[in-house]
Amino acid sequence: MDVIGLGQAGCNIAECFRQYPQYKNIYKIDSVEHKEAGKFFKIKEHATFEDYEKKCPSMKRFFSKLSKEVLFVVGGTGRCSLMSLAVLEQIKNREIIILFVKPDSALLSEDRKKIGKIVFNVLQEYTRSGLFDRMLIIDNIRVQKTLDNISIMSYFEKMNELIASTVHMINVYKNIEPVYENKLEKSVSCRVGTIGLYEIESSENKVMFDLDFPRYKRYFYCINEEKLNNDGDLLNVISSQMKEQASSNETNVSFGIYATNYENDYVYSIWYSNKIQDWS
Numbered sequence: 001m002d003v004i005g006l007g008q009a010g011c012n013i014a015e016c017f018r019q020y021p022q023y024k025n026i027y028k029i030d031s032v033e034h035k036e037a038g039k040f041f042k043i044k045e046h047a048t049f050e051d052y053e054k055k056c057p058s059m060k061r062f063f064s065k066l067s068k069e070v071l072f073v074v075g076g077t078g079r080c081s082l083m084s085l086a087v088l089e090q091i092k093n094r095e096i097i098i099l100f101v102k103p104d105s106a107l108l109s110e111d112r113k114k115i116g117k118i119v120f121n122v123l124q125e126y127t128r129s130g131l132f133d134r135m136l137i138i139d140n141i142r143v144q145k146t147l148d149n150i151s152i153m154s155y156f157e158k159m160n161e162l163i164a165s166t167v168h169m170i171n172v173y174k175n176i177e178p179v180y181e182n183k184l185e186k187s188v189s190c191r192v193g194t195i196g197l198y199e200i201e202s203s204e205n206k207v208m209f210d211l212d213f214p215r216y217k218r219y220f221y222c223i224n225e226e227k228l229n230n231d232g233d234l235l236n237v238i239s240s241q242m243k244e245q246a247s248s249n250e251t252n253v254s255f256g257i258y259a260t261n262y263e264n265d266y267v268y269s270i271w272y273s274n275k276i277q278d279w280s
Contacts, residue, residue, distance in 0.1 A: 001069040001171070002027065006087060009075025009101055012156065016164035017071070022171065024067055029059075029087065030080060049082055049115065056086030063091055071167070073099045076123075077108055077116040084119055085126070098123055098135040099167065102209070105279070117279045124276050127191045134191045136270075137209040137277060138163055146197060146206045163208070166195050170268050173220040178256035179228065180235065182242065186216040186252070186272055193272035200267055203241055207271060216272040217245055219255040223265050228257070 004027040005014025011028040015036050018026050026038045031045045041062050046052050070091060074081050088096065100123060105113055120137075127135040143159045144150065150158050196207030198219060221238060228234065238257065246253045260266075 001071060002067040003071045003073065004029070004087075004091075006030070006072070006074045006084060007078040007080035008032065009078065009103075010073040010081075013073045013075075013099070013101065013160045013163055014071075016160050017168065020168050022168070023071075025065070027062070027066070029083075043080065043083070045079070049079070049118075052079055052082035053086045056083045059087065059090050066091060066094065068094055069097075070094045071097050071099060073101070074119070074123075075101045075103065076119045077103055077105075077112040079115065081119045082115060084123060088126075088132070092131065096132045098127060098132050099138065099163075100135060101138045101140065101163070102279075103140050120279050121276070124192055128189075128274075128276065130191075132191075134193065134272070136167070137192065137194050137211075139194075139209045142206075142208045142210070146208070166197065166208070166268060169222075169266075170195060170220060170270055173222065173256065173258055173268065176258060178258050181256035182239075182254055183256070184216075184252045184254040186218075186254075187274065189274040190216045190272035192275070192277060193270060196269045196271070198267035198269050200237075200241075200265060203244065205245075205269065207269065209277075211271050211273050212277055213273045213275045214271045215251055215274050217251065217253045218270050219245070219253070220268045221255060221257045221265070222260045222262065222267065223257060224262060225259040227265065228259055 001023055002025045003014045003017045003023050005011035006029045008030055011030050011034055014026050017023040028034055028038055029041045031043050041059060074084055123135055126132055143162060147158055194207050194209035194211050198205055242253050242255050
């Protein structure tokens with residue numbers, strides 16, 4: 001899989017994937033230079049919103065070696081994000097996952113809010129139509145609450161690392177055979193979603209976006225192998241927790257249990273809805 005970052009936020013998050021060998025190439029598109037190594041395309045700044053899409057340059061050569069699977073990361077309120085569809089049009093023959101990052105809208109100017117709503121809604125509509133494989137929405141307010149004692153100096157760095165690592169670990173465990181699972185298929189209509197962490201001790205969901213009408217939830221229990229061998233009550237505990245996550249008969253809850261060598265246990269989650277999500 002390759003990663004494309006559009007705009008400053010998108011590029012910074014895309015850079016966090018460089019540490020993982022599963023992501024072959026990191027592509028960055030922005031109006032300002034980035035100091036990190038990688039494939040970079042500098043775009044011009046424009047006076048009007050419309051020009052970002054109308055005057056989007058050809059990137060055929062830039063994407064000439066792009067993989068079949070692509071993670072497209074965009075921070076949805078920057079002017080560069082208005083180029084999203086024009087860029088995606090040039091790679092539409094790939095399997096595309098959108099990772100949309102939403103900042104705290106209370107701190108945005110009216111122009112930024114307008115940009116955010118436009119990009120947010122348009123990308124969801126195209127995802128629901130099947131043009132993109134799926135769209136994962138991240139709310140920075142939710143991510144911030146997941147991190148403890150985050151300093152101002154490391155604020156964005158730590159949040160970007162958490163977003164990237166969560167996406168990465170879910171990708172890893174989706175391609176590993178679990179030692180036990182309750183497998184339910186996701187409806188093809190459920191394409192818009194979010195990711196998160198789940199606290200085993202408190203049974204607390206820490207999803208990174210307040211997803212309306214979740215219709216499918218998948219949990220990845222990453223458990224120390226010794227604990228899997230010795231804890232005879234663990235499956236009962238997990239099964240009980242997962243039953244609680246089925247908030248209605250319309251929500252399918254699937255989970256897998258995976259053996260690890262980590263000292264601590266982790267649970268990652270990915271939720272999907274068949275509904276268009278609201279910006280506010």
